[in-house]
Amino acid sequence: MERIPILKMGPFLLVTIQVDLYDRLALNLESDLINMVSKTGARGVLIDISAVSIVDSFMGRILGNIASMSRIMDAETVVVGMQPAVAITLVELGLTLQGVHTALDVEKGMGLLYEKMDIAEHPEQDEEEDQDDSND
Amino acid sequence: MDNTLAQVLQNNKQKILEIWMQNQLADVSLRDDLISNEELRRQSEEMLSGLGRAAANGNTDNVHAPEYEQVTEILSDISITRARQGFSPRETGMYVLSLKKAISQVLEENYNTQPDVLYKSLLTLTNLIDSLSIVTFETYIKGREEVILRQTDEINEISTPVIRVWEGILALPIIGTLDSARTQTVMENLLQEIVNTGSSIAILDISGVPAVDSLVAQHLIKTVSATRLMGAECIISGIRAEIAQTIVHLGIDLSNIKTKASLASALQLAFSMRNVEVRNLNKNKGLNLSR
Numbered sequence: 001m002e003r004i005p006i007l008k009m010g011p012f013l014l015v016t017i018q019v020d021l022y023d024r025l026a027l028n029l030e031s032d033l034i035n036m037v038s039k040t041g042a043r044g045v046l047i048d049i050s051a052v053s054i055v056d057s058f059m060g061r062i063l064g065n066i067a068s069m070s071r072i073m074d075a076e077t078v079v080v081g082m083q084p085a086v087a088i089t090l091v092e093l094g095l096t097l098q099g100v101h102t103a104l105d106v107e108k109g110m111g112l113l114y115e116k117m118d119i120a121e122h123p124e125q126d127e128e129e130d131q132d133d134s135n136d
Numbered sequence: 137m138d139n140t141l142a143q144v145l146q147n148n149k150q151k152i153l154e155i156w157m158q159n160q161l162a163d164v165s166l167r168d169d170l171i172s173n174e175e176l177r178r179q180s181e182e183m184l185s186g187l188g189r190a191a192a193n194g195n196t197d198n199v200h201a202p203e204y205e206q207v208t209e210i211l212s213d214i215s216i217t218r219a220r221q222g223f224s225p226r227e228t229g230m231y232v233l234s235l236k237k238a239i240s241q242v243l244e245e246n247y248n249t250q251p252d253v254l255y256k257s258l259l260t261l262t263n264l265i266d267s268l269s270i271v272t273f274e275t276y277i278k279g280r281e282e283v284i285l286r287q288t289d290e291i292n293e294i295s296t297p298v299i300r301v302w303e304g305i306l307a308l309p310i311i312g313t314l315d316s317a318r319t320q321t322v323m324e325n326l327l328q329e330i331v332n333t334g335s336s337i338a339i340l341d342i343s344g345v346p347a348v349d350s351l352v353a354q355h356l357i358k359t360v361s362a363t364r365l366m367g368a369e370c371i372i373s374g375i376r377a378e379i380a381q382t383i384v385h386l387g388i389d390l391s392n393i394k395t396k397a398s399l400a401s402a403l404q405l406a407f408s409m410r411n412v413e414v415r416n417l418n419k420n421k422g423l424n425l426s427r
Contacts (some may be wrong), residue, residue, distance in 0.1 A: 103367035104330070
Protein backbone atom coordinates (compact mmCIF):
# COMPACT_ATOMS: atom_id res chain seq x y z
CA MET A 1 0.00 0.00 0.00
CA GLU A 2 1.12 3.50 -0.79
CA ARG A 3 2.66 5.44 2.06
CA ILE A 4 4.06 8.89 2.43
CA PRO A 5 7.62 8.75 3.79
CA ILE A 6 8.31 10.54 7.04
CA LEU A 7 11.93 11.66 7.41
CA LYS A 8 13.60 12.40 10.70
CA MET A 9 15.86 15.44 10.66
CA GLY A 10 17.43 16.04 14.03
CA PRO A 11 14.66 16.94 16.43
CA PHE A 12 12.14 17.42 13.60
CA LEU A 13 10.07 15.27 11.29
CA LEU A 14 9.90 16.20 7.63
CA VAL A 15 7.04 15.11 5.41
CA THR A 16 6.87 16.09 1.75
CA ILE A 17 3.63 15.27 0.04
CA GLN A 18 4.39 14.63 -3.63
CA VAL A 19 1.19 12.91 -4.67
CA ASP A 20 -2.44 13.89 -4.63
CA LEU A 21 -3.78 12.99 -1.22
CA TYR A 22 -6.79 10.78 -1.24
CA ASP A 23 -8.69 10.27 1.98
CA ARG A 24 -7.23 6.89 2.92
CA LEU A 25 -3.69 8.12 2.35
CA ALA A 26 -4.32 11.24 4.44
CA LEU A 27 -5.70 9.21 7.33
CA ASN A 28 -2.69 6.88 7.19
CA LEU A 29 -0.37 9.87 7.14
CA GLU A 30 -2.10 11.28 10.20
CA SER A 31 -1.70 8.09 12.25
CA ASP A 32 1.84 7.35 10.96
CA LEU A 33 2.94 10.86 11.78
CA ILE A 34 1.55 10.84 15.30
CA ASN A 35 3.11 7.43 15.97
CA MET A 36 6.39 8.75 14.68
CA VAL A 37 6.19 11.81 16.93
CA SER A 38 5.59 9.63 19.94
CA LYS A 39 8.35 7.16 18.97
CA THR A 40 11.05 9.74 18.25
CA GLY A 41 9.98 12.45 20.65
CA ALA A 42 10.20 14.97 17.84
CA ARG A 43 9.86 18.65 18.73
CA GLY A 44 8.53 19.81 15.40
CA VAL A 45 6.72 18.54 12.33
CA LEU A 46 7.28 20.13 8.96
CA ILE A 47 4.81 19.32 6.20
CA ASP A 48 5.73 20.43 2.68
CA ILE A 49 2.65 20.67 0.47
CA SER A 50 4.20 22.63 -2.40
CA ALA A 51 3.34 19.84 -4.85
CA VAL A 52 -0.28 19.64 -3.74
CA SER A 53 -2.54 21.45 -6.18
CA ILE A 54 -5.95 20.22 -5.02
CA VAL A 55 -7.34 20.30 -1.49
CA ASP A 56 -10.75 19.69 -0.02
CA SER A 57 -12.23 20.28 3.41
CA PHE A 58 -11.17 16.81 4.52
CA MET A 59 -7.53 17.49 3.73
CA GLY A 60 -7.81 20.82 5.56
CA ARG A 61 -9.21 19.07 8.59
CA ILE A 62 -6.47 16.44 8.54
CA LEU A 63 -3.84 19.20 8.60
CA GLY A 64 -5.62 20.85 11.52
CA ASN A 65 -5.86 17.50 13.31
CA ILE A 66 -2.17 16.77 12.85
CA ALA A 67 -1.34 20.18 14.31
CA SER A 68 -3.59 19.74 17.34
CA MET A 69 -2.35 16.21 18.04
CA SER A 70 1.30 17.23 17.72
CA ARG A 71 0.72 20.18 20.03
CA ILE A 72 -0.58 17.82 22.72
CA MET A 73 2.60 15.80 22.29
CA ASP A 74 4.72 18.96 22.53
CA ALA A 75 5.63 19.29 18.87
CA GLU A 76 4.91 22.33 16.70
CA THR A 77 3.54 21.88 13.20
CA VAL A 78 4.63 24.02 10.27
CA VAL A 79 2.96 23.75 6.88
CA VAL A 80 5.17 25.11 4.09
CA GLY A 81 4.91 25.90 0.40
CA MET A 82 1.17 26.20 0.05
CA GLN A 83 0.10 27.10 -3.48
CA PRO A 84 -1.94 30.32 -3.93
CA ALA A 85 -4.89 28.40 -5.34
CA VAL A 86 -4.82 26.02 -2.38
CA ALA A 87 -4.72 28.92 0.09
CA ILE A 88 -7.68 30.60 -1.60
CA THR A 89 -9.65 27.34 -1.62
CA LEU A 90 -9.02 26.72 2.08
CA VAL A 91 -10.07 30.27 2.98
CA GLU A 92 -13.20 29.97 0.88
CA LEU A 93 -13.98 26.72 2.69
CA GLY A 94 -13.63 28.61 5.97
CA LEU A 95 -10.59 26.60 7.05
CA THR A 96 -7.99 29.11 8.16
CA LEU A 97 -5.94 26.42 9.96
CA GLN A 98 -5.70 28.27 13.26
CA GLY A 99 -2.89 26.85 15.35
CA VAL A 100 -0.90 25.69 12.35
CA HIS A 101 2.27 27.65 11.64
CA THR A 102 3.01 28.40 8.02
CA ALA A 103 6.10 29.36 6.04
CA LEU A 104 6.91 30.05 2.42
CA ASP A 105 9.40 27.23 1.89
CA VAL A 106 11.13 24.40 3.72
CA GLU A 107 14.13 26.56 4.59
CA LYS A 108 12.04 29.25 6.26
CA GLY A 109 9.91 26.58 7.92
CA MET A 110 13.01 25.00 9.45
CA GLY A 111 14.13 28.43 10.63
CA LEU A 112 10.77 28.96 12.26
CA LEU A 113 10.91 25.60 14.04
CA TYR A 114 14.43 26.30 15.35
CA GLU A 115 13.27 29.68 16.56
CA LYS A 116 10.33 28.11 18.38
CA MET A 117 12.59 25.51 19.95
CA ASP A 118 15.10 28.13 21.08
CA ILE A 119 12.36 30.13 22.74
CA ALA A 120 11.03 27.03 24.46
CA GLU A 121 14.42 25.92 25.71
CA HIS A 122 16.02 29.21 26.67
CA PRO A 123 13.22 31.44 27.84
CA GLU A 124 15.66 33.62 29.81
CA GLN A 125 17.47 34.66 26.58
CA ASP A 126 14.36 36.08 25.02
CA GLU A 127 14.42 39.51 26.51
CA GLU A 128 15.64 41.06 23.31
CA GLU A 129 12.97 39.38 21.27
CA ASP A 130 10.34 40.34 23.78
CA GLN A 131 11.31 43.92 23.29
CA ASP A 132 10.92 43.47 19.58
CA ASP A 133 7.51 42.01 20.15
CA SER A 134 6.41 44.95 22.25
CA ASN A 135 7.27 47.25 19.37
CA ASP A 136 4.80 45.41 17.18
CA MET B 137 -51.77 49.56 -49.48
CA ASP B 138 -48.43 48.31 -48.31
CA ASN B 139 -47.25 48.30 -51.89
CA THR B 140 -47.69 52.05 -52.07
CA LEU B 141 -44.88 52.57 -49.64
CA ALA B 142 -42.67 50.01 -51.38
CA GLN B 143 -43.35 51.63 -54.77
CA VAL B 144 -42.58 55.09 -53.50
CA LEU B 145 -39.37 53.79 -51.96
CA GLN B 146 -38.35 52.16 -55.23
CA ASN B 147 -39.29 55.00 -57.58
CA ASN B 148 -38.19 57.99 -55.54
CA LYS B 149 -35.11 56.52 -53.96
CA GLN B 150 -32.80 59.26 -55.15
CA LYS B 151 -35.19 62.01 -54.14
CA ILE B 152 -35.75 60.57 -50.66
CA LEU B 153 -32.03 60.24 -50.22
CA GLU B 154 -31.53 63.89 -51.15
CA ILE B 155 -34.17 65.11 -48.73
CA TRP B 156 -32.94 62.81 -46.02
CA MET B 157 -29.38 64.02 -46.47
CA GLN B 158 -30.58 67.62 -46.39
CA ASN B 159 -32.48 66.95 -43.17
CA GLN B 160 -29.47 65.33 -41.59
CA LEU B 161 -27.10 68.04 -42.71
CA ALA B 162 -29.48 70.80 -41.61
CA ASP B 163 -29.76 69.27 -38.15
CA VAL B 164 -27.82 71.41 -35.70
CA SER B 165 -26.75 68.37 -33.78
CA LEU B 166 -24.95 66.84 -36.77
CA ARG B 167 -21.48 65.89 -35.68
CA ASP B 168 -19.41 66.52 -38.77
CA ASP B 169 -16.37 66.29 -36.53
CA LEU B 170 -17.13 62.62 -35.92
CA ILE B 171 -18.33 61.50 -39.35
CA SER B 172 -17.65 62.85 -42.83
CA ASN B 173 -20.47 63.77 -45.23
CA GLU B 174 -19.42 61.17 -47.79
CA GLU B 175 -19.42 58.49 -45.13
CA LEU B 176 -22.85 59.59 -43.95
CA ARG B 177 -24.16 59.55 -47.51
CA ARG B 178 -22.79 56.08 -48.19
CA GLN B 179 -24.35 54.74 -44.99
CA SER B 180 -27.70 56.37 -45.78
CA GLU B 181 -27.80 55.10 -49.34
CA GLU B 182 -27.02 51.55 -48.29
CA MET B 183 -29.69 51.72 -45.64
CA LEU B 184 -32.29 53.13 -47.99
CA SER B 185 -31.76 50.53 -50.72
CA GLY B 186 -31.92 47.80 -48.09
CA LEU B 187 -35.19 49.22 -46.84
CA GLY B 188 -36.59 49.42 -50.38
CA ARG B 189 -35.75 45.80 -51.09
CA ALA B 190 -37.27 44.67 -47.79
CA ALA B 191 -40.48 46.67 -48.30
CA ALA B 192 -40.82 45.25 -51.84
CA ASN B 193 -41.51 41.87 -50.27
CA GLY B 194 -44.75 43.26 -48.86
CA ASN B 195 -43.74 42.95 -45.23
CA THR B 196 -43.88 46.31 -43.49
CA ASP B 197 -44.58 45.50 -39.87
CA ASN B 198 -42.28 42.68 -38.75
CA VAL B 199 -38.72 43.97 -38.73
CA HIS B 200 -37.46 40.67 -37.30
CA ALA B 201 -38.41 38.84 -40.50
CA PRO B 202 -35.53 37.52 -42.61
CA GLU B 203 -36.02 40.10 -45.39
CA TYR B 204 -35.19 42.86 -42.91
CA GLU B 205 -32.03 41.16 -41.79
CA GLN B 206 -29.91 43.38 -44.00
CA VAL B 207 -31.57 46.58 -42.81
CA THR B 208 -31.29 45.73 -39.12
CA GLU B 209 -27.72 44.65 -39.69
CA ILE B 210 -26.83 48.00 -41.27
CA LEU B 211 -28.68 49.84 -38.50
CA SER B 212 -27.01 47.84 -35.72
CA ASP B 213 -23.67 48.41 -37.34
CA ILE B 214 -24.27 52.15 -37.56
CA SER B 215 -25.56 52.52 -34.00
CA ILE B 216 -22.79 50.40 -32.45
CA THR B 217 -20.16 52.39 -34.33
CA ARG B 218 -21.82 55.61 -33.25
CA ALA B 219 -21.98 54.48 -29.64
CA ARG B 220 -18.25 53.79 -29.72
CA GLN B 221 -17.49 57.06 -31.48
CA GLY B 222 -19.29 58.96 -28.75
CA PHE B 223 -22.48 60.09 -30.50
CA SER B 224 -25.28 61.00 -28.11
CA PRO B 225 -28.49 58.92 -28.08
CA ARG B 226 -30.31 61.90 -29.60
CA GLU B 227 -27.96 62.08 -32.57
CA THR B 228 -28.20 58.36 -33.17
CA GLY B 229 -31.99 58.39 -32.91
CA MET B 230 -32.33 61.37 -35.24
CA TYR B 231 -30.58 59.38 -37.95
CA VAL B 232 -33.53 56.98 -38.36
CA LEU B 233 -36.25 59.46 -37.41
CA SER B 234 -35.17 61.99 -40.02
CA LEU B 235 -35.72 59.27 -42.64
CA LYS B 236 -39.39 59.21 -41.66
CA LYS B 237 -39.64 62.90 -42.33
CA ALA B 238 -38.05 62.50 -45.77
CA ILE B 239 -40.24 59.61 -46.86
CA SER B 240 -43.44 61.19 -45.60
CA GLN B 241 -42.62 64.37 -47.51
CA VAL B 242 -42.25 62.39 -50.75
CA LEU B 243 -45.42 60.43 -50.01
CA GLU B 244 -47.29 63.65 -49.49
CA GLU B 245 -46.11 65.05 -52.81
CA ASN B 246 -47.12 61.88 -54.67
CA TYR B 247 -50.53 61.26 -53.14
CA ASN B 248 -51.85 64.66 -52.08
CA THR B 249 -54.97 63.99 -54.14
CA GLN B 250 -55.70 60.63 -52.49
CA PRO B 251 -55.96 61.24 -48.73
CA ASP B 252 -56.98 57.67 -47.85
CA VAL B 253 -53.95 56.16 -49.64
CA LEU B 254 -51.72 58.80 -48.08
CA TYR B 255 -53.07 58.10 -44.61
CA LYS B 256 -52.63 54.33 -44.90
CA SER B 257 -49.13 54.53 -46.28
CA LEU B 258 -48.08 57.11 -43.68
CA LEU B 259 -49.36 54.82 -40.94
CA THR B 260 -47.39 51.90 -42.34
CA LEU B 261 -44.32 54.09 -42.62
CA THR B 262 -44.65 55.29 -39.02
CA ASN B 263 -44.95 51.76 -37.69
CA LEU B 264 -41.99 50.60 -39.71
CA ILE B 265 -39.70 53.44 -38.73
CA ASP B 266 -40.70 53.13 -35.07
CA SER B 267 -39.73 49.46 -35.06
CA LEU B 268 -36.46 50.34 -36.74
CA SER B 269 -35.70 53.07 -34.22
CA ILE B 270 -36.27 50.59 -31.39
CA VAL B 271 -33.71 48.31 -33.02
CA THR B 272 -31.35 51.28 -33.26
CA PHE B 273 -31.68 52.12 -29.59
CA GLU B 274 -31.31 48.56 -28.49
CA THR B 275 -28.04 48.18 -30.31
CA TYR B 276 -26.89 51.65 -29.32
CA ILE B 277 -27.32 50.79 -25.63
CA LYS B 278 -25.64 47.44 -26.23
CA GLY B 279 -22.69 49.22 -27.82
CA ARG B 280 -22.43 51.55 -24.83
CA GLU B 281 -22.60 48.65 -22.41
CA GLU B 282 -19.76 46.93 -24.20
CA VAL B 283 -17.69 50.09 -23.80
CA ILE B 284 -18.51 50.21 -20.09
CA LEU B 285 -17.67 46.54 -19.60
CA ARG B 286 -14.35 46.97 -21.34
CA GLN B 287 -13.53 49.95 -19.15
CA THR B 288 -14.46 48.00 -16.01
CA ASP B 289 -12.07 45.25 -17.04
CA GLU B 290 -9.34 47.78 -17.64
CA ILE B 291 -9.89 49.46 -14.29
CA ASN B 292 -9.79 46.10 -12.55
CA GLU B 293 -6.58 45.23 -14.25
CA ILE B 294 -4.71 48.45 -13.58
CA SER B 295 -5.94 48.99 -10.05
CA THR B 296 -4.34 46.01 -8.34
CA PRO B 297 -0.60 46.50 -8.54
CA VAL B 298 1.61 44.61 -6.13
CA ILE B 299 4.71 46.62 -5.27
CA ARG B 300 7.90 45.25 -3.80
CA VAL B 301 8.92 47.98 -1.36
CA TRP B 302 11.78 46.17 0.27
CA GLU B 303 13.42 42.81 0.17
CA GLY B 304 10.73 40.48 1.47
CA ILE B 305 8.11 43.20 1.89
CA LEU B 306 5.25 43.68 -0.56
CA ALA B 307 2.78 46.57 -0.59
CA LEU B 308 -0.63 46.42 -2.19
CA PRO B 309 -2.48 49.73 -2.39
CA ILE B 310 -6.17 49.06 -2.96
CA ILE B 311 -8.06 51.88 -4.68
CA GLY B 312 -11.80 51.77 -5.18
CA THR B 313 -14.54 49.58 -3.79
CA LEU B 314 -13.71 46.02 -2.91
CA ASP B 315 -16.27 43.55 -4.22
CA SER B 316 -16.04 39.78 -4.40
CA ALA B 317 -14.66 39.66 -7.93
CA ARG B 318 -12.05 42.27 -7.16
CA THR B 319 -11.01 40.65 -3.90
CA GLN B 320 -10.44 37.49 -5.87
CA THR B 321 -8.11 39.28 -8.31
CA VAL B 322 -6.34 41.14 -5.49
CA MET B 323 -5.88 37.93 -3.54
CA GLU B 324 -4.61 35.97 -6.54
CA ASN B 325 -2.17 38.71 -7.55
CA LEU B 326 -0.88 39.10 -4.01
CA LEU B 327 -0.44 35.38 -3.38
CA GLN B 328 1.24 34.83 -6.73
CA GLU B 329 3.61 37.71 -6.05
CA ILE B 330 4.41 36.29 -2.61
CA VAL B 331 5.41 33.03 -4.29
CA ASN B 332 7.39 34.80 -7.01
CA THR B 333 9.37 37.07 -4.70
CA GLY B 334 9.47 34.85 -1.62
CA SER B 335 8.28 37.77 0.49
CA SER B 336 7.26 37.16 4.05
CA ILE B 337 5.35 40.38 4.76
CA ALA B 338 2.52 41.96 2.78
CA ILE B 339 1.09 45.40 3.52
CA LEU B 340 -2.50 45.92 2.41
CA ASP B 341 -3.15 49.64 2.16
CA ILE B 342 -6.84 50.49 2.14
CA SER B 343 -6.60 54.28 2.26
CA GLY B 344 -8.09 54.34 -1.26
CA VAL B 345 -11.13 52.28 -0.29
CA PRO B 346 -14.04 54.72 0.09
CA ALA B 347 -16.09 52.69 2.55
CA VAL B 348 -15.73 49.51 4.53
CA ASP B 349 -18.84 47.49 5.29
CA SER B 350 -19.08 44.02 6.75
CA LEU B 351 -18.69 42.46 3.30
CA VAL B 352 -15.52 44.38 2.50
CA ALA B 353 -14.16 43.53 5.94
CA GLN B 354 -14.98 39.89 5.29
CA HIS B 355 -13.02 40.10 2.04
CA LEU B 356 -10.07 41.69 3.82
CA ILE B 357 -10.08 39.00 6.51
CA LYS B 358 -10.13 36.33 3.79
CA THR B 359 -7.13 37.89 2.06
CA VAL B 360 -5.24 38.08 5.34
CA SER B 361 -6.05 34.45 6.17
CA ALA B 362 -4.96 33.25 2.73
CA THR B 363 -1.69 35.17 3.07
CA ARG B 364 -1.12 33.58 6.45
CA LEU B 365 -1.75 30.12 5.01
CA MET B 366 0.94 30.79 2.43
CA GLY B 367 3.38 31.47 5.27
CA ALA B 368 3.52 35.25 5.06
CA GLU B 369 2.29 37.95 7.43
CA CYS B 370 -0.23 40.57 6.43
CA ILE B 371 -0.52 44.10 7.79
CA ILE B 372 -3.52 46.28 6.98
CA SER B 373 -2.74 49.98 6.79
CA GLY B 374 -4.45 53.20 5.83
CA ILE B 375 -7.38 52.86 8.19
CA ARG B 376 -9.07 56.24 8.45
CA ALA B 377 -11.06 57.47 11.42
CA GLU B 378 -14.44 56.89 9.73
CA ILE B 379 -13.45 53.39 8.74
CA ALA B 380 -12.32 52.55 12.26
CA GLN B 381 -15.66 53.83 13.54
CA THR B 382 -17.65 51.78 11.02
CA ILE B 383 -15.68 48.63 11.77
CA VAL B 384 -16.28 48.93 15.51
CA HIS B 385 -19.96 49.85 15.07
CA LEU B 386 -20.50 46.86 12.81
CA GLY B 387 -18.88 44.65 15.42
CA ILE B 388 -16.22 43.29 13.07
CA ASP B 389 -13.39 41.62 14.90
CA LEU B 390 -10.03 42.60 13.44
CA SER B 391 -8.08 41.85 16.61
CA ASN B 392 -6.23 38.93 15.00
CA ILE B 393 -5.00 41.19 12.23
CA LYS B 394 -2.18 43.68 12.51
CA THR B 395 -3.55 47.09 11.63
CA LYS B 396 -1.77 50.42 11.28
CA ALA B 397 -3.03 53.91 10.57
CA SER B 398 -0.64 54.78 7.79
CA LEU B 399 1.50 53.01 5.24
CA ALA B 400 4.56 54.59 6.89
CA SER B 401 3.88 53.00 10.26
CA ALA B 402 3.03 49.68 8.61
CA LEU B 403 6.37 49.82 6.81
CA GLN B 404 8.10 50.57 10.08
CA LEU B 405 6.43 47.55 11.67
CA ALA B 406 7.46 45.43 8.68
CA PHE B 407 11.04 46.65 9.03
CA SER B 408 11.17 45.76 12.70
CA MET B 409 9.68 42.33 11.94
CA ARG B 410 12.47 41.75 9.44
CA ASN B 411 15.08 43.26 11.77
CA VAL B 412 15.81 46.15 9.42
CA GLU B 413 16.50 49.61 10.78
CA VAL B 414 16.12 52.92 8.99
CA ARG B 415 18.14 55.80 10.42
CA ASN B 416 18.74 59.44 9.67
CA LEU B 417 22.30 59.98 8.55
CA ASN B 418 24.05 63.17 9.33
CA LYS B 419 26.40 63.22 6.38
CA ASN B 420 28.20 66.44 7.19
CA LYS B 421 29.06 65.23 10.62
CA GLY B 422 30.17 61.83 9.41
CA LEU B 423 32.37 63.20 6.64
CA ASN B 424 33.58 66.03 8.82
CA LEU B 425 33.09 68.62 6.09
CA SER B 426 34.15 72.15 6.92
CA ARG B 427 31.25 74.46 6.59
